[in-house]
Amino acid sequence: MKKFTVLGIFLLLATVGLAQNIRDVRINEILVKNVDNYEDDYGKRIGWIELYNTGHAKVNLGGAYLTVKRGDKTLTYRIPKGDARTVLGPQDYMIFFCDGSSTKGVFHTNFTLDQTGFIALLDASGKGAAIDSVSYNVADQEPDISMGRIEDADGNIVFTKLSMTTPRATNEVAEKVPHHEMFRQMDPTGIGMTITAMSVVFTALICLYLVFRTLGKLSMRLTRSKGTQDKATDKSATIAAKQGSELTSDEIAAIGMALYQYENDLHDIESTVLTFNRTAKAYSPWSSKIYGLRQLPNKK
Amino acid sequence: MLAEVSNTGFLEFMGNNIREFISFTGFANVTWGHLAMILVGCFFIFLAIRYKFEPMLLVPIGFGILVGNIPFYPGMEVGIYEDGTVLNYLYFGVVKGIYPPLIFLGIGALTDFSALISNPKLMTVGAAAQLGIFGAYIIALQLGYTAAESGAIAIIGGADGPTAIFLSSKLAPDMMGAIAISAYSYMALVPLIQPPVMRLLTTKKERLIRMKPPRPVSQLEKILFPIIGLLLTAFLVPSGLPLLGMLFLGNLLRESGVTRRLATTAGGPLIDIVTILIGLTVGASTQATTFLTPKSLGIFFLGAISFVIATFGGVMYVKILNLFLKPGNKINPLIGNAGVSAVPAAARVSQDMGIKYDRTNYLLMHAMGPNVAGVIGSAVAAGVLLGFLGG
Numbered sequence: 001m002k003k004f005t006v007l008g009i010f011l012l013l014a015t016v017g018l019a020q021n022i023r024d025v026r027i028n029e030i031l032v033k034n035v036d037n038y039e040d041d042y043g044k045r046i047g048w049i050e051l052y053n054t055g056h057a058k059v060n061l062g063g064a065y066l067t068v069k070r071g072d073k074t075l076t077y078r079i080p081k082g083d084a085r086t087v088l089g090p091q092d093y094m095i096f097f098c099d100g101s102s103t104k105g106v107f108h109t110n111f112t113l114d115q116t117g118f119i120a121l122l123d124a125s126g127k128g129a130a131i132d133s134v135s136y137n138v139a140d141q142e143p144d145i146s147m148g149r150i151e152d153a154d155g156n157i158v159f160t161k162l163s164m165t166t167p168r169a170t171n172e173v174a175e176k177v178p179h180h181e182m183f184r185q186m187d188p189t190g191i192g193m194t195i196t197a198m199s200v201v202f203t204a205l206i207c208l209y210l211v212f213r214t215l216g217k218l219s220m221r222l223t224r225s226k227g228t229q230d231k232a233t234d235k236s237a238t239i240a241a242k243q244g245s246e247l248t249s250d251e252i253a254a255i256g257m258a259l260y261q262y263e264n265d266l267h268d269i270e271s272t273v274l275t276f277n278r279t280a281k282a283y284s285p286w287s288s289k290i291y292g293l294r295q296l297p298n299k300k
Numbered sequence: 301m302l303a304e305v306s307n308t309g310f311l312e313f314m315g316n317n318i319r320e321f322i323s324f325t326g327f328a329n330v331t332w333g334h335l336a337m338i339l340v341g342c343f344f345i346f347l348a349i350r351y352k353f354e355p356m357l358l359v360p361i362g363f364g365i366l367v368g369n370i371p372f373y374p375g376m377e378v379g380i381y382e383d384g385t386v387l388n389y390l391y392f393g394v395v396k397g398i399y400p401p402l403i404f405l406g407i408g409a410l411t412d413f414s415a416l417i418s419n420p421k422l423m424t425v426g427a428a429a430q431l432g433i434f435g436a437y438i439i440a441l442q443l444g445y446t447a448a449e450s451g452a453i454a455i456i457g458g459a460d461g462p463t464a465i466f467l468s469s470k471l472a473p474d475m476m477g478a479i480a481i482s483a484y485s486y487m488a489l490v491p492l493i494q495p496p497v498m499r500l501l502t503t504k505k506e507r508l509i510r511m512k513p514p515r516p517v518s519q520l521e522k523i524l525f526p527i528i529g530l531l532l533t534a535f536l537v538p539s540g541l542p543l544l545g546m547l548f549l550g551n552l553l554r555e556s557g558v559t560r561r562l563a564t565t566a567g568g569p570l571i572d573i574v575t576i577l578i579g580l581t582v583g584a585s586t587q588a589t590t591f592l593t594p595k596s597l598g599i600f601f602l603g604a605i606s607f608v609i610a611t612f613g614g615v616m617y618v619k620i621l622n623l624f625l626k627p628g629n630k631i632n633p634l635i636g637n638a639g640v641s642a643v644p645a646a647a648r649v650s651q652d653m654g655i656k657y658d659r660t661n662y663l664l665m666h667a668m669g670p671n672v673a674g675v676i677g678s679a680v681a682a683g684v685l686l687g688f689l690g691g
Contacts, residue, residue: 180448180471180689190441190450194434197684198427200537204680205427205673207532212420212525219518 022064022123024055026132028093029148031165032113032141038095038167040108046099047113050148050167051121053088062086063124064131066096066109068116075116076126077109093168114138134159329371333588341365341583344485353488354645357461360576361484364583380584391581394476397469399578400462401546406571407462407675408526408550409563411643415668417521418514421621422631422666426673428617429639430681432457432610436602437685443598448472451685453599456483457606458678459490459642463543465582467682470690477585478596482603490645491652493604494637497611498653502633506619507657509632511666519557526552533680539690540683547679607640614639614670631666638667641674 029050031037039045049066053059062081069075077096079086083106088094095107102110113119120133136147136159148162148171162171177185187193247255322328344362348355367387372378380387393399416422433454440450452472455464456479464483468476486493526548534541553563585591614636622630634653638646650667 178448180446180451183689184441184447188441190434190438193688194431194438197434197681197688198431200684201430201677201680202424202427204533204536205423205677207536208529208676209420209423211528211532212417212423212521215521215524216417216420216515216517219521220515223518 021055021057021059022061023131024053024057025059025061025064025088025121026052026054026149027119027121027134028052029146029162029166029171030113030119030134030136031144031146031167032136032138033143033145035143037144037146037165040097040099040104042104044097044099046097048167049096049098049109049113049119051088051094051096052149053090053092056090058090059088060086061088061094065122065124065126066111067120067122068111068113068118075111077111078126080106095167114141324373324376326371329373331371331588333592334369334371337365337369337586337588337591340586341369344583347488354484356575357484357579358488360579361481361583364580365481365586366583367580368584368587379587380581381587381590387581387584390577391585393574393577394465394581394585395469395473397466397542399574400466401542402574403462403571403578404543404679405546405550405566406568406574407643408547408552409554409567410571411551411554411672411675412668413525413551413672414517414522415514415665416670416672417517417525419512419666419669422635422669423673423676424621425614425617425631425636425639425670426641426675426677427639429610429614429636429641429670429674430458430677431613432459432606432608432640433678433681433685435609435613436606439605440598440602443602445595445598448689449475449595451689452476452479453602454606455479455678455682455685456486456599456603457610457640458674458681459483459487459607459610459640459646460675460678461487462578463641463678463682465578466543467685470686474590475595475599477582477591478599479603480582481586482600485600486603486607487642487645490607490640490642491649493607494611494640494646494649495653497608498615498634498637498649501612501615501619504657506622506633507653508661509622509630510658510661511632511635511663512629514665519555522555523552526555529676533676537680537683537687539687540679543679543682544676547675610640611637632661632663635663635667635670639670639674639677641671641678643671643675644668646674647671 027049029052030048032047034045034047037045038048040048051061061079062083064079065076066079067076085106086094096109097104097107098109098111098113100110100112101108115138117138118133118135120130122128122130134147141147144165146162146165147159148166149157149159150162150171152158152160162173164173166173183193326334341362341364344358344365347353348358348362368380375382377385378387379385380391382388434457435454436457437450437454440453441447445453448471452468452475455467458464461480461484465476465480468479472479529551530544530548533544537544550563550566553559553566615633616636617639618631618633618636622633625631632650632654635647635650638650640646647664647667651662651664654661654663
């Protein structure tokens with residue numbers, strides 16, 4: 001029963017893990033009117049959808065759905081399962097051409113983008129809330145001008161017209177100042193960084209200090225109360241301990257030897273126990289070195 | 301006649317081949333830069349063998365410098381920076397930051413945190429000594445390094461080789477060789493750098509302070525330390541997780557009492573293997589063409605400064621802390637320097653300085669507290685720098 005519970009939990013976690021992976025995929029860019037832009041594998045220029053894996057793990061899109069209208073099966077494309085090409089790498093892009101054809105292969109959908117002004121990505125169940133969806137006005141679409149996810153001035157992600165199409169690439173084409181350079185511009189002396197970072201380091205170690213100061217006090221209190229109890233309940237043990245403190249030199253030597261063996265991994269491994277083994281010196285002429293050596297010839 | 305022609309052809313053929321062979325040799329491609337770096341490598345090996353300065357590190361690094369500075373004709377697929385070469389594969393562990401966490405696993409398995417647990421206020425000394433990192437960061441910024449480069453250089457002040465390699469591989473990969481060499485060199489020179497600063501900042505009376513002997517630490521406390529330590533520090537600085545996670549895992553293997561074999565492997569063969577690989581490849585990465593630049597000189601200058609500031613931070617912090625402590629609980633400021641990590645060299649400096657002024661005042665056990673706290677502190681500081689400046 002216990003084994004099945006563990007297995008069940010494991011499977012549940014694995015399922016959650018897989019589900020989380022496909023949830024990282026986003027509709028990153030769409031081009032509805034492709035006149036003089038990215039060509040498909042047949043050399044044709046048709047509207048396309050770009051999916052982007054925002055996560056850091058591979059995602060297999062096989063079995064997932066792309067739909068331009070929810071609930072209408074004729075306008076839904078199921079990405080075929082069992083094709084290695086549908087595995088989307090971490091932070092990678094995948095393009096689907098929307099030519100309304102069902103005979104041109106895995107990356108051609110059976111709908112076109114000018115049908116409804118809506119596109120959604122659904123998981124393998126084909127039901128429930130969309131993983132991602134975008135709406136657009138078909139009439140507003142200009143030739144070779146794509147729409148895509150991009151960060152606006154306030155740092156929010158918006159789906160809007162892009163200055164240039166970027167199939168299989170990031171939509172952020174504007175030159176971005178590296179994070180560390182922004183840090184330098186905002187804090188040219190480095191004093192802000194020093195104060196902040198030292199505060200973090202101190203906080204981490206002060207937290208550890210507080211926890212272990214409390215733990216230490218508790219531990220000492222426990223040790224003391226245990227010691228008091230032991231004294232009260234067993235006086236004979238104290239006497240024995242006192243007697244035990246007067247060790248003979250042989251006993252000290254034996255403890256020393258046991259400790260030596262323990263340190264050199266010759267001793268049995270037992271927690272806080274030292275075992276004194278009797279060493280029997282069994283003599284046999286068969287194992288004696290003398291009998292195995294050639295005798296020197298007698299020259300007399 | 302035919303034989304004569306074929307003989308001439310053969311001689312010409314052999315001559316061409318010999319000429320080509322000579323053009324491939326190190327003698328034909330050597331530059332003054334290569335020779336200078338070979339001398340540096342020999343000097344490192346000399347320091348390690350003659351003066352026993354961090355020999356476990358300086359011997360592989362010194363030899364690595366020799367390996368990396370053997371001149372060769374470009375494109376022979378032997379250099380560390382050439383794709384697909386054996387050295388390039390080994391160097392992958394440095395570039396991708398794989399080796400430093402593995403070394404931290406071993407350090408965790410070798411470190412006894414008892415001194416720290418028995419007197420936990422010494423943890424804050426390990427935090428104070430990280431001032432060296434951020435002091436160097438400020439100076440590096442003023443010298444015109446970018447913020448990412450400054451952060452990578454500044455971590456030298458953490459006096460922790462694996463942390464320095466880990467952070468520089470993320471923030472300034474092209475400077476990693478110089479940063480690693482600088483960090484390890486100054487760690488080896490801790491007995492020369494720190495004592496003058498310590499003497500300058502302390503009075504004779506302070507150097508004679510006797511500290512309370514540490515209390516015994518229970519097994520439970522030792523087991524809880526890596527678990528709580530990880531949770532507290534990694535929740536605060538997740539970017540330091542590779543280093544902190546491995547450090548505390550190694551320590552738990554040691555203290556749990558049930559994974560003796562794993563702890564022995566982590567603290568023995570594993571750390572030895574990784575140390576050889578990291579030493580060799582970091583040394584080999586210092587090819588004259590990439591290493592001998594004005595920036596490298598700046599890195600060495602800033603490294604020395606960072607060690608001085610770190611020592612200053614640790615010692616001064618203890619002096620300030622003493623103002624608030626009762627007479628019996630005062631801390632000897634000579635252990636403040638040990639907060640700079642560099643285990644156990646910095647703690648040995650405290651011990652040596654202590655017995656110089658009082659032959660019966662043994663500070664080693666007390667100094668080990670801030671020393672190991674410095675390891676945690678520098679890993680946290682690296683996490684902060686990576687979090688702020690990475691990406």
